[in-house]
Amino acid sequence: MRGDLEWGSIPGLVRAAAERYGDGEAVVDGRTRVSYAELGERVERAAGACIANGVRAGDRVAVWAPNTLDWIVSALGAVTAGAVLVPLNTRFKGAEAAYVLERTRAKLLFVTGTFLGASYVASLRRAAGEGGEGTAGPLPGLPYLEQVVVLSDDAPADFRTWKDFLADGEGVTDAEVRARANGITGGCASDIIFTSGTTGRPKGAVITHAQTLRGYEVWSDLAGLREGDRYLIVNPFFHTFGYKAGIVACLMRGATMVPQSVFNVDTVLANIAAERISVLPGPPTLHQSLLDHPSRDAYDLSALRLVVTGAAVVPLQLVERLRGELHVDTVLTAYGLSEASGIVTMCRRGDAAEAIASTSGRAIPGTEVRVVGPAGDPLSPGTPGEVLVRGFNVMQGYFEDPESTAAVLTPDGWLHTGDVGVLDTAGNLRITDRIKDMFIVGGFNAYPAEIEQLLGLHPDVADVAVIGVPDARLGEVGKAYVVRRPGAVVTADDLIAWSRREMANYKVPRSVEFVGELPRNASGKVVKGELRAGWNR
Numbered sequence: 383m384r385g386d387l388e389w390g391s392i393p394g395l396v397r398a399a400a401e402r403y404g405d406g407e408a409v410v411d412g413r414t415r416v417s418y419a420e421l422g423e424r425v426e427r428a429a430g431a432c433i434a435n436g437v438r439a440g441d442r443v444a445v446w447a448p449n450t451l452d453w454i455v456s457a458l459g460a461v462t463a464g465a466v467l468v469p470l471n472t473r474f475k476g477a478e479a480a481y482v483l484e485r486t487r488a489k490l491l492f493v494t495g496t497f498l499g500a501s502y503v504a505s506l507r508r509a510a511g512e513g514g515e516g517t518a519g520p521l522p523g524l525p526y527l528e529q530v531v532v533l534s535d536d537a538p539a540d541f542r543t544w545k546d547f548l549a550d551g552e553g554v555t556d557a558e559v560r561a562r563a564n565g566i567t568g569g570c571a572s573d574i575i576f577t578s579g580t581t582g583r584p585k586g587a588v589i590t591h592a593q594t595l596r597g598y599e600v601w602s603d604l605a606g607l608r609e610g611d612r613y614l615i616v617n618p619f620f621h622t623f624g625y626k627a628g629i630v631a632c633l634m635r636g637a638t639m640v641p642q643s644v645f646n647v648d649t650v651l652a653n654i655a656a657e658r659i660s661v662l663p664g665p666p667t668l669h670q671s672l673l674d675h676p677s678r679d680a681y682d683l684s685a686l687r688l689v690v691t692g693a694a695v696v697p698l699q700l701v702e703r704l705r706g707e708l709h710v711d712t713v714l715t716a717y718g719l720s721e722a723s724g725i726v727t728m729c730r731r732g733d734a735a736e737a738i739a740s741t742s743g744r745a746i747p748g749t750e751v752r753v754v755g756p757a758g759d760p761l762s763p764g765t766p767g768e769v770l771v772r773g774f775n776v777m778q779g780y781f782e783d784p785e786s787t788a789a790v791l792t793p794d795g796w797l798h799t800g801d802v803g804v805l806d807t808a809g810n811l812r813i814t815d816r817i818k819d820m821f822i823v824g825g826f827n828a829y830p831a832e833i834e835q836l837l838g839l840h841p842d843v844a845d846v847a848v849i850g851v852p853d854a855r856l857g858e859v860g861k862a863y864v865v866r867r868p869g870a871v872v873t874a875d876d877l878i879a880w881s882r883r884e885m886a887n888y889k890v891p892r893s894v895e896f897v898g899e900l901p902r903n904a905s906g907k908v909v910k911g912e913l914r915a916g917w918n919r
Contacts, residue, residue, distance in 0.1 A: 391591040392572055393462040393563035395633050396425050403609070403636035410640045410657060411451035418636065421455070428459020429559045430551030435490065435529060439464030439565060442486040442574065446470035446479055446502055447494035448643035449619050452533040452544060454629055456492040457619070462563050465490075467573040468586070469620035472497065473826070473886030476509030480524060482576055482584060483510070486781060487526040492544075495534035498644065503530070503538060568592030574781050575622055577720040577827070584832070586781035587720045597723040597775050598630045600746050604728050605661075605690055606712055609636035612685070613661040614653050616642045616668060617825075622724025627663060627690070637661065645824075647671040655681040663690040665825030666700055667857055673703050683708055692716045698739035705735070717742030717813060721790065721797055723775040727751060727811045741810035749773025752796075753805050766814050769803040770796045819910060821850025821858040826888040830910075833860060833889050840880055842870035847900050847908045848891060862891040863913055865899060 389395040399408075400422025408421040416424070437443060443460035445467065447453045461467050468486050470479050472494075479502075483491060493502050510523030519527045520540035530541045537543045572594050574586035607613075613632055617624035619641070632639045640657050642649060645664075650672060653659060662669075669689060672678065689710050696715050704710045715738050716728040729743035737743075745751040752760050753767040761767045776797045779787035790798045800820075803813045819830045830848040837846045845865035850858040866872060874894035881890040901912040 389595055390568055391563070391566040391570070392458070392594065392630070393429075393566055395595065395630070396422055396458055396462065397563070399633040399636065406609070406636050407638045408632075409451050409454060410638060414451055416451060424455045425458040425462055426556065426559050427548055427551050428455050429462035429562065430554035431548050432460050432463035432465065432490065432551075433554050433558060433562060434550040435547070437463045437465050437490060439562070440571070441465050441490070442468050442488045443490045443492070444468040444470055444483055444486070444488040445492045445620075446472065446474070447492060447533055447619075448472050448497055449615055449624065449641035450494075450533070450643060451641065452492075453619050454639070454641070456531075456533065456544075457625075458629075460490070460492075461572060462559065464562050464566055464570075466571045466588075469573070469575065469625060471576075471620050471886060472618060473888055475883070475885060476502075476505035476507075477884070478584075478886065479506060480509040482586075483524050483527055485584075486574060486586060488524075489526060489528050491527060491530045492533055493530060495532055495536065503532060503541060506530070566591060568595070571778065573625075575720040575724075583835075585783055585786055587777040588779055588781050589723050589777055593723050593775055593777075594626055594630060596748070597725045597746075598626050599634060600748070601627055601716075601725055601728070602631045602634050604730060604746070605631075605688060605714060606731055607631055607635045607637055607661065607688070611635065611637035611660045611688070612640060612657055613637045613663075614640045614642060614650065614657070614659040616645050616650060616662075616664050622718065622720060623663065623692075626724055647675050648677075651675060651678065651681045651683070654683050654686060658685040660685045661688045662686060663688075665822075665857075666691050666696050667824050667855070669704060670700060673700070673707060687711045689713045690716060692718070692742060696739050698735060701735045701739045713738060715739070715742050717811060719799055719801075721777045722749075722771050722773075722799070723777070725775060726769075726771050726799075729810075737808075737810055741806065741812045743811065744809045745771075745773075745811075746775070749775055751805070751809075751811060753803055753811075763805050763807045766802055766804045769799045769801045769811065769813070771799060772796045819849070821860070823850075823853075823859055823888040824856040826886075828858075828860060828889050830860070833862075833885065833891070836885050836889070837862060837864070837877070837881065837891075839884070840872070840877065842867050842872035843877075844868075844870075845900055847910060847913060849910055849913050851893070853892070859893075860889065860891040862894045863897050863900060864894055865897060 400418050403418035406418050408418040409416045443465040445457050510521040531547045533544045568591050571588050572591040576584040576586045615628040619625045701713050704713050714729045718725040727743045729738050750772045752770050755767050772795045833848045834846050844867040847863045848860050851861045853859040877894050901909045
C-alpha cells in the first residue's frame with residue numbers, strides 16, 4: 383500500500399498528482415476542462431490567497447457550495463494552507479449552516495451564489511446578520527468568521543468575490559505555499575465532517591490526513607479505480623462519499639473528475655454518454671433511476687464499468703440488472719460512517735451477486751469489526767447486535783466535545799456505530815437496523831432527534847416524534863407524530879410548509895399525523911417501535 387507513507391498529507395497528494403498525471407484531464411466542469419498540472423497550479427494559488435488572508439495552520443475553513451471545480455480548488459487550497467476543512471451540507475438552511483460555522487469558529491467561508499433558486503448569502507445573512515459586537519467580519523452573529531468569499535463574479539457588500547480573493551495570493555510566493563504545505567504531517571487534522579447523533583445536535587468528526595489517505599488508498603484498491611477512469615461524482619462533496627471516495631481517490635489514481643451539482647437522471651445519462659463515464663458510485667436510488675429511465679436506450683452507456691453503492695439495502699435485482707442490462711463489470715457495496723472516515727467494510731471484486739446485494743462486505747484491511755450484545759460481549763455469526771469498529775479509520779473524536787466522544791469511543795479504541803448488524807461466517811456484515819433511529823432519504827442520512835428538535839420550535843407543537851417510513855422513490859421519508867398545544871389548529875400542510883422553510887429538504891417530514899399523546903416507556907422515552915407498528919390509539 384502506498385497510502386500516507388508516500389504522500390504524507392493531502393497537499394502532498396495534490397502535488398504528486400500534478401507531477402505524475404500532468405497533462406491528463408483532472409476535472410471536467412461544464413465547458414471547463416482542467417489538466418492535473420493546471421489543477422495543481424490553481425490549488426496552490428488558492429492556498430496562497432488563504433495565506434495572504436491570514437489563514438494559519440489549524441484554522442477552520444468552511445465550504446458551502448455544490449459540486450463544482452471551484453469547490454475542489456477552494457477546499458484543497460484551504461487544506462494546502464494548513465486549514466482544517468469544514469464542508470457544509472448544501473441542503474442546510476441558514477440557521478443550520480450558522481450553527482456549524484459558530485461551533486467550529488470557522489475563520490473563512492467559501493459559499494456559492496444562487497443554487498437551486500436560493501441565495502445562500504441571503505440565507506446566511508438572515509441567520510447570522512445580527513448579534514455579537516466588535517467583530518471585523520461581515521456577519522455580526524458569527525464573530526469568528528472574518529471573511530465570506532462568494533464563488534462567483536458578483537458578491538454583495540462586505541463579501542468578497544472569488545476572483546478578488548484569488549488576486550490576494552499573487553504576493554505570496556510558491557516557496558511560501560510549499561513551506562506551509564510541507565509543515566502539514568499525517569497526524570494533523572484534515573477535516574471535520576458533521577454528523578448528527580441521538581442528541582439532535584450535529585457533531586463534528588475530526589479526521590486526519592493520514593486516516594484519509596490510507597482509507598481511500600484502500601477504497602481505490604478494492605474498487606479497482608485506475609488511471610484514465612472517468613468518474614461522474616454525483617455524491618455531494620460535503621459528504622465523505624463525494625469528497626474522499628471522489629476527489630481524493632481520483633487524485634490518487636489519475637482519474638478524471640466530472641462533478642455534477644444536482645442529481646437529475648437525465649443529466650446523469652447525458653454525462654455518461656458525452657464524457658464516456660466509466661465509474662459511477664452512488665446510492666441505490668441513483669442506479670435504480672438510471673435503469674428505469676424510459677429513454678435509457680437512447681444513450682451510449684457502454685463505457686460504464688464500475689459501480690459502488692451503499693447507504694441502504696441493495697436489491698439483488700439491482701445488482702443483476704447493472705451487470706446484465708448495462709454490462710457493468712464491477713458492482714460493489716460498502717458501509718461506513720463519518721466517525722470512521724466514511725469506510726468500514728467493503729465487498730471485494732469477484733464476490734457473488736448475492737453477497738454484494740445482501741451484505742456490505744468485510745472489514746477493510748487494518749480494521750476490525752465486531753457485533754456485540756447489550757453488555758458489550760461479542761456475538762456469534764448470525765446474531766444481531768450493535769456494530770463496533772476499531773482501526774486506523776476511527777476518528778480522533780468529536781470536535782471539542784470530549785463527553786460525546788467518550789460516549790461512543792471505548793478506552794481500547796472501539797467505536798460504537800449505533801447501527802445494528804449481523805456478521806456471517808465469512809465476516810460479511812449486514813446492517814439490519816439503526817439504534818439511533820436514523821433513516822436514509824435518497825442517500826441522505828436523516829436523524830429523527832434533530833428533526834424533532836427543529837419541529838419542537840414551532841409554537842403550536844407540544845410534543846413530536848419522527849420515524850422513517852418506506853417511500854417508493856426515495857427509499858425512506860420522515861413521518862411526524864405531533865401533539866398540538868391546547869387550542870392550536872395547525873394543520874399537516876402548515877407544518878410541512880413551515881418545515882420546508884426551516885430545515886434541509888431531506889429532513890422535511892412528508893406526512894404528519896396528529897395524536898393526543900405519544901407512547902412512552904417507564905423512563906419517559908418515546909417507544910418508536912409502537913409508532914412503526916402502527917400504534918393503535
